[in-house]
Amino acid sequence: MNRNVIFFAVASVLLAGCHTDMWRQNKSAPLSQNDFFPDGQASRPLLAGTIAKGHERKDDAFFTGAKGGKWVNELPVPLSKKLLLRGQERYNIFCSPCHGQVGDGNGMIANRGFTLKRPVGNYHTDRLRNMPVGHFYDVITNGYGTMYSYASRIEPSDRWAIVAYVKALQLSQNAPLADADPVALEESLKPKEDKAHAEGAKH
Amino acid sequence: MAQIFKPSANHITTAALYGVVLGVPTVWLAIAALSRSPANTKVNVPINQPVPFSHQHHAWELGIDCRYCHANVEKSSYAGVPSTETCMSCHSQIWKNSPLLEPVRQSYETGTPLKWNLVNQLPHFVHFNHSIHVARGINCNTCHGPVQHMHITYKGNPFQMKWCLECHRAPDRHIYKDESRPDLEPRQQVFNLYWKYQKDGLKGLNLRERSLMVGTFDGTNDGKERAKGKELVKYYGIKVQQLADCSVCHY
Incomplete structure (x- = not known):
């Protein structure tokens, strides 16, 4: 009898630390599960018309790319080198898989079968060169053809940065020779020595 | 009065003494080894998923940037599952x-x-923020291992507190900047390394970048590298003396 009491006393002291309610707390984190809701998500979708404090979208041109039912033809943000670089970065992340790094619609995903239904957009056509910038913004926001909306992943200011970069890409592929920097032009016409080396490095 | 202990008791006593001296540390070390082994930490153990998604295929062979899917990693505590x-x-x-x-x-x-089944899971009393680590140029592979070469994703590091503290106590051993691209912010350095690797292969990378990409980077002990690390720590304004405080992660 006495021995049993001692055993339980020792066991209860030793096992007192063995609980996990701090490790797995009864709280919800982003993307966690909650069976209370039919879709199983703990995070709830925003109700239609919800506006976060200070985030009312008053500026039509900035948030929709259109004003008075027409696409805007001027960037609603100041154009700067910083904007273009940001656009380049975002473009290479989100757009280049399909549209390619120069915007010719020849990206890796396009090459792997995305073109089955219709070819991926090529920016270097007269139709798209003359398209107002608002159109590009609208395509990123709402998708176009088989392209899905990227609104959930690219915020409005970044969408405009991408639009600016797409315009720069269009210029880059359709510039008269006279616009080229003479020094850079000279450089680019030189035969490349390190080409063999560069190919050897790729495994 | 009869003998309480027979002569064989001598052997039992010797065995018991050796048992205590050898047995206790053996059990102790076995528990320590087991808690650090993949059996407990799940390091290098691929986790089954509802869809057999391959990072090797998407991130390496197709060259899709991490942020295409983990779009929030630069600005949120959660990298986000797409x-x-x-x-x-x-x-x-x-x-x-x-x-x-x-x-x-x-x-x-x-x-x-x-x-999706979580590959990396922290206890709920630990608060980890992806965005600040990315903003200080900590490459994804530093913690997650060679993700771009994983077919079925597995944990690259144990994620035990001891492991976190290795960097939090001496960030200069881990913090890094690609000096060939001074124009990039630290946040951009993280992802530029993958583009560089795509373009030039392992041969185009220096030793440290290579070990990052193959997932063996474990902090540097090289004096020169650490001096550069110290400079970066100062430049980024990282408060080393507070970095290992309890309240940095447990609040």
Whole structure:
């Protein structure tokens, strides 16, 4: 009898630390599960018309790319080198898989079968060169053809940065020779020595 | 009065003495080894998923940037698992009849999210923030291992507190900047390394970048590198003396 009491006393002291309610707390984190809701998500979708404090979208041109039912033809943000670089970065992340790094619609995903239904957009056509910038913004926001909306992943200011970069890409592929920097032009016409080396490095 | 102990008791006593001296540390070390082994930490153990998604294929062979799917990693504490819509932005056209992707299509049609199994899970009393680590140029592979070469994703590091503290106590051993691209912010350095690796292969990378990409980087002990690390720590304004305080992660 006495021995049993001692055993339980020792066991209860030793096992007192063995609980996990701090490790797995009864709280919800982003993307966690909650069976209370039919879709199983703990995070709830925003109700239609919800506006976060200070985030009312008053500026039509900035948030929709259109004003008075027409696409805007001027960037609603100041154009700067910083904007273009940001656009380049975002473009290479989100757009280049399909549209390619120069915007010719020849990206890796396009090459792997995305073109089955219709070819991926090529920016270097007269139709798209003359398209107002608002159109590009609208395509990123709402998708176009088989392209899905990227609104959930690219915020409005970044969408405009991408639009600016797409315009720069269009210029880059359709510039008269006279616009080229003479020094850079000279450089680019030189035969490349390190080409063999560069190919050897790729495994 | 009869002898209490027979002569054989001598042997039992010796065995018991050796047992205590050798046995206790053996059990102790075995427990310590077991708690650090993949059996407990799950390091290098691929985790089954509803869809056999391959990072090797998407991130390395196709060259898709990490941020295409983990879009929030630069600005949020959560890197974010991509929504089904993100998968479908390509797979509505590509492999659209593949039976492997059936759960994705079902999820998209019914609006019920896919239930991915977590590969890296911290206890709920630890607060980790992805964005600050990315903003200080900590490459994804530093913690996650060679993700771009994983077919089925596995944990690259144990994520035990001891392991976190290795860097939090001496960030200069881990912090790094690619000096060939001074124009890039630290945040951009993280991802530029993958583009560089795509373009030039392992040969185009220096020793440290190489070990990062193959997932063996474990902090540097090289004096010169550490001096550079110290400079960066100062430049970024990282408060080393507070970095290992309890309240940095447990609040």
